[in-house]
Amino acid sequence: MSDWDYEHQKAVTALTLKQIAEEGDLDEAVEVTLDLEFLPGDGADAEACAKALTSFGYEVEVQEDGMISASIGGVPLTLDGVWTQEERATKIALTRGYTPDGWGFWEP
Template sequence: MSWDYEFQKNVTAVTLKELRDSGDLATGAQVTLDLEFLPTDTADADACAKALRTFGYEVEIHEDGMIAASIGNVPLTLEGVWQQEERATKIALDRGYEPDGWGFWEP
């Protein structure tokens, strides 16, 4: 299966625009970005967690197999979020996981 990175990036752009338009996005803010990944039939949780940790993500593997990955000091811009989202997605897809969204605590 080929992943649609362009669609994923566009969804991220729309989400950030909505946050900016609502006034909930501080210009220049840096956040701890939280990403979630759901297992597929070929999921290898240990390999995915190890690879994510190699790139500086803090990782939790949940009982249902979902992986939560967090990384700090991410600029709350399309470029900042997308850099982390794309990297983590590639790592996860290669190890049997699919992205399920991202979020952050208010800065």
């Protein structure tokens, strides 16, 4: 899916991280376990998507409705840290029929 708007996605991530920083509760140097969610589209291949994400170190869970949750630890709570994982996982998911549905983390 070459028409995905990565620039918009990265801008939303930057805005979210800015809001987190403004709340002032977390040190920017903190590392988190990043949780990403992907929704299935037509022809989505859950098995292939889960296998590819797992090969890059993500812990993957496929929900009954087909949604995929992927988590990876040791991610710096910075734009570079989050975006590196978000972009990689998005590329993997898009080529297997999934679209990103956001990310989050449990506060350390």
